[in-house]
Amino acid sequence: MSQPLLKAESLTIAFAGIKAADNVSLEIEKGEFLAIIGPNGSGKTTFLNLCTGYIRPVSGEVYLEGEPITGWAPRRIARQGIARAFQIPQLFTDQTVRSNLLLGIASRQGVWDGLKPLARRRYQEEADELLELLGLSAHADAIAGTLPEGLRKLADITLALALKPRLLLLDEPTSGVSALERFSIMETLMNAMRTKGLTALFVEHDMEIVERYADRVLVWNSGSILAQGKPAEVLQDPRVVETVVGVA
Amino acid sequence: MKIIYALFAAAFAALAIVPFAAPWLQFVLTIAIAKGFAAVGVALLLRAGLISIGHAMFYAAGAYTAAFIVLWSGISDLFVLLIASTLVTAAIGALVGAYLVRYRAIFFAMLNLAVSMVFFALLSKLYGITGGTDGLRVPVPTVLGTTLTKAGFDIVLFYVALALMAIIAGLGVQFLKSPLGHAVGAIHTNEVRLEYLGVSAWSVLLIAYTISAALAGLGGAIAAVSIGHVLPEYAYWTESGHLVLTAVLGGIGGVAGPFIGSIFLEIVHTVAVGVAHNAWNLIMGATLLLVIFFLPQGLYGLVTKSADKTSSAKLGENKS
Numbered sequence A: 001m002s003q004p005l006l007k008a009e010s011l012t013i014a015f016a017g018i019k020a021a022d023n024v025s026l027e028i029e030k031g032e033f034l035a036i037i038g039p040n041g042s043g044k045t046t047f048l049n050l051c052t053g054y055i056r057p058v059s060g061e062v063y064l065e066g067e068p069i070t071g072w073a074p075r076r077i078a079r080q081g082i083a084r085a086f087q088i089p090q091l092f093t094d095q096t097v098r099s100n101l102l103l104g105i106a107s108r109q110g111v112w113d114g115l116k117p118l119a120r121r122r123y124q125e126e127a128d129e130l131l132e133l134l135g136l137s138a139h140a141d142a143i144a145g146t147l148p149e150g151l152r153k154l155a156d157i158t159l160a161l162a163l164k165p166r167l168l169l170l171d172e173p174t175s176g177v178s179a180l181e182r183f184s185i186m187e188t189l190m191n192a193m194r195t196k197g198l199t200a201l202f203v204e205h206d207m208e209i210v211e212r213y214a215d216r217v218l219v220w221n222s223g224s225i226l227a228q229g230k231p232a233e234v235l236q237d238p239r240v241v242e243t244v245v246g247v248a
Numbered sequence B: 001m002k003i004i005y006a007l008f009a010a011a012f013a014a015l016a017i018v019p020f021a022a023p024w025l026q027f028v029l030t031i032a033i034a035k036g037f038a039a040v041g042v043a044l045l046l047r048a049g050l051i052s053i054g055h056a057m058f059y060a061a062g063a064y065t066a067a068f069i070v071l072w073s074g075i076s077d078l079f080v081l082l083i084a085s086t087l088v089t090a091a092i093g094a095l096v097g098a099y100l101v102r103y104r105a106i107f108f109a110m111l112n113l114a115v116s117m118v119f120f121a122l123l124s125k126l127y128g129i130t131g132g133t134d135g136l137r138v139p140v141p142t143v144l145g146t147t148l149t150k151a152g153f154d155i156v157l158f159y160v161a162l163a164l165m166a167i168i169a170g171l172g173v174q175f176l177k178s179p180l181g182h183a184v185g186a187i188h189t190n191e192v193r194l195e196y197l198g199v200s201a202w203s204v205l206l207i208a209y210t211i212s213a214a215l216a217g218l219g220g221a222i223a224a225v226s227i228g229h230v231l232p233e234y235a236y237w238t239e240s241g242h243l244v245l246t247a248v249l250g251g252i253g254g255v256a257g258p259f260i261g262s263i264f265l266e267i268v269h270t271v272a273v274g275v276a277h278n279a280w281n282l283i284m285g286a287t288l289l290l291v292i293f294f295l296p297q298g299l300y301g302l303v304t305k306s307a308d309k310t311s312s313a314k315l316g317e318n319k320s
């Protein structure tokens, strides 16, 4: 029997008495594209923070292919192959998009080389390939901080991909993007995912996107999982309609 | 970009003829370059978004190490002194840094200040070892076994400092382009993302801190053998402030910036003290204000800007 790629067991954390994760357990299988939906403030981002070591749970465990990684620092978890794209893009805003990616690519070997240029051919080629794959080639030389939000989000995701992760966590990849652009971004993303054979978890607001792209969906409410299953079924569930769909 | 190298080469050539063309400038420039090394160290940390108001302690550490080596071991070869002082200061920097690079912003600045004040107090009070407030005299070193007169040694030291400046600038330019150099800047722009790339900001900063201390130590050692006397004042907090000012004034965009800032300040200082003794601080303050308002990239920004203008005019294109 194969291990789930990621397994969360009874994760609990509270902020000022409000439970942002209340005994959350879930598993992500290899190759799966799992969506999380839920109202604002229900603890979706907190779950990503827990999985990547940004915050520690009060109780519970996180396993990556069976290995407990609870309480590890983000850098250590990142090196184990979990990469993350952020709800608010986190880029090196004073650098070009390409330079951001170069640092991401270089960081797989550590960044301890202080003499040879970062912009070396091998890294450049890989960066250009990624830029092409994510449709960012035209913006490669733009300063990351000057791009519109949609492109910054895409660059943020590309930077996560530069780490060649085993698991990619995406926090609302299409927020801040016009409804028209959403599907084209998702198409680009899905194409990249398939090309790289990635497993991913993505937090999403847009029901149509969840329905179209997710293999499975989890519905979050007040720090716990309200329902889960195939999007087509879950999104019909009256409780889900009431808490999530009605609100959105 | 080519033109900027030509500009630096010309400036370097101009400096190289100073011992013959303007002997009075030779000592001033030796000290300017010495402080320039320390200012480069401060600038490196500034790139990471960290202000050290304590780096004069490493300048002093380098100076006192040179003095101790001569006084205790009798070894007084210039190159041994410079190398050993740099290494010892690097080790001190690594020790102090291991504790300090956890902190950010005002905490980092103040803790550097605090440690440097303790360092200053120790230099002043440990009379038996450091000579207290009288400091220590540093005899004229030999150069590769050759004994020189003070005047002869000063000329050699000037050229050694000049050569070291060129070497450090060359290495520095490469460093800034390297993965590690980018990582130092990344701590300033987005430390969280850097950690999410699997990189330890603490380790990156510790390396940067150690390098910056080593550079300050090298500068201090040059100053010690040039002046021939080391004093606790080398470590005083106003000296640390001066280094920050030098780095900001010169500009942290490139390695040349702090050297330009240091040479500029030392020359302005020398001239201002001669012309208007009491107005020295006023002149300095006004200069700094002008630079901050009109040259946010420092004097270095002025150099690169004018170089860019010339080169794009030549090529007839509008590069940005």
Ligand SMILES: Nc1ncnc2c1ncn2[C@@H]1O[C@H](COP(=O)(O)OP(=O)(O)O)[C@@H](O)[C@H]1O
Pocket (backbone or CB within 6 Å): A015, A016, A018, A020, A038, A039, A040, A041, A042, A043, A044, A045, A046, A047
């Ligand atoms: N670091 C934190 N400190 C205090 N409260 C937090 C922190 N992170 C999240 N919260 C709170 O936890 C709840 C869940 O937040 P979040 O996970 O961001 O929700 P979502 O991503 O689903 O919109 C919110 O009430 C939020 O204010």
Ligand SMILES: [Mg+2]
Pocket (backbone or CB within 6 Å): A044, A045, A046, A087, A171
């Ligand atoms: Mg969120």
